[in-house]
Amino acid sequence: MLTLKDIAKEAGVSVMTVSNVINGKNSKVSRETIERVQKIIKEMHYTPNLNARSLAKHESKLIAVFVSTFISSKNVFKDPYVSDLFGEVESCIHEKGYYTIIQSVEEPQNAINLLQNWQADGAIFLSNQSQENMKFLSDYCQCPLVFIDSANNEKCDFLTVEIDDKKGGYLATKYLIENGHKKIGFAGFLDEKESVIKERYKGYVQAMEEAGYSKFINHIQVATSYEEGIKLGKKIAKKKIDVTGIFATADLFALGLIEGAKANGMNIPKNLSVVGFDNLSLCQYVSPRLTTVSQDIAHKGRVAVELLLKAIKKEDISSRRIVCDVKLEEYQTVREL
């Protein structure tokens, strides 16, 4: 292995001079020495040992990225949303001169261990974390943490990047209303906890109330997987649920719903209008093209990394909670009544 010492010997200078050249402390080294040393570094293909540097500088240039594994599938990256977001985060971290260490974790403690083990400069959590988890993680980690898609509440001041879920719900519902729909169902899973789904529901309710359709408010409690979507689609096709439009709070779920409805003889959007949520890139391969609420995943990833880097460098952070915009993508699964 090549070390500073080897370069120093070759150049006939001390280790520190080489170190200074590498770290761009040009004021401390003469121009000619810089050039000579740089030439040798290049010729010998020297690259610094970042383990040693981390030890000495108390700064690792490592950013840990965590995704949560669910019971359903050990491979979280099968979820196109997660992998898309991860790709953006990774390439942004890379651009900024940092390194990405990734782990799919079951429990927060795993994340804490990794951060300590590698003295990571910061961490990004891709999947939603509960309030308790965020609290726990913040308490036990020395480095800054950024949570993406974790339901924050106003009191807490974790660093978070979210989307305007309420607006998303509002836009989806309003669009159906504008297309003449009244009997609009909200399909998603609500519980007591704060959640992105709850926010979307608020938007749905607001749009319905503004239109004077309070009595048509119809929450369908269902897990938003593709499979559950199929079941629900069949149910709707059998007229067990009386709606002309559905706001399905996840794209894959919406796609399943459409499949289920089709399988039982319905035509989309002729007999049923559907609006999804996410605008997954795989939607472009599915026909009819899903009308959906889109979020700019690339932007979200970028913003999260930038927020984290500001925290790492202890720069001023204007807002610890960043809410990204959403918009409605008009495609083919909504029909004017």
Place this chain on the structure above:
Amino acid sequence: MLTLKDIAKEAGVSVMTVSNVINGKNSKVSRETIERVQKIIKEMHYTPNLNARSLAKHESKLIAVFVSTFISSKNVFKDPYVSDLFGEVESCIHEKGYYTIIQSVEEPQNAINLLQNWQADGAIFLSNQSQENMKFLSDYCQCPLVFIDSANNEKCDFLTVEIDDKKGGYLATKYLIENGHKKIGFAGFLDEKESVIKERYKGYVQAMEEAGYSKFINHIQVATSYEEGIKLGKKIAKKKIDVTGIFATADLFALGLIEGAKANGMNIPKNLSVVGFDNLSLCQYVSPRLTTVSQDIAHKGRVAVELLLKAIKKEDISSRRIVCDVKLEEYQTVREL
């Protein structure tokens, strides 16, 4: 930050004793000391600094995973094949007690730098690398490398994990033949270089020749993107290409082809039978469900990690070139003539 020294002081022993306890060198420490030290480690939530350990042990427990960025899209993880495979690789690395450092790289030199920087124990390349790149990387890296999906040739002895592409091409073509097709097109991009596509083509040719259809062999030279698929589908629908069946050498491309054909009035599989390649998980959301050649991505990822670990531990490697099996998935896009 908590160090060995802190634990040692607390336990009233030397640093080395604590180190020995942590590393399970039980023969060197008395039973009671072990228990006392372990208790304190737990209570104080100590975790070792792996940067320091790497430095001292010349072993980092880091495995680097590289994906190649293409010009088309900076975010390689939008490709469902890549992200699926990556997820398997990551969770397998995690299971084996190693850490994953990931980088999307433009040039081989980037990968070499990262490996040297972090003294990684090994690396896995997810995207296909040319012979020259593999040679270059092998020459300049000290640690073992595993290449997935890189066209190897018999002479070279890089560690590779591939699939039986020729068999895949054979199976796809044979299936079309068994369904009564004669005019079967092979759609894919062939050049002089060794490539997975060339292997698939060999399989196609073999099946055609075995059936006595040599004169129907029809290679359609085309880049296998979704967009190109659409174009080709339209062309076929306009009867510019005389085929009843198509072996499309990538799923997304096949899906585009189907869309294009549909858009110009064709019904799939009534007017055209299509067989894809990969069996991407997103296929399950697209209807009609694509008949395709599947590979077991989970198996592939696992095999790659296991091969790498054997090399790292200098265990015996029976075969440096692992070829994974493929099989035909009969779904809805092939019709009996």
Place this chain on the structure above:
DNA sequence: TTGTACGCGTTATCAT
């Protein structure tokens, strides 16, 4: 402008 001494947290070696 350049060099020396020391410390970062850990492990290997050798002594007790």
Place this chain on the structure above:
DNA sequence: ATGATAACGCGTACAA
């Protein structure tokens, strides 16, 4: 069974 010492490769602080 336990501990002292040196070494891993690099950066900080200070001396020359």
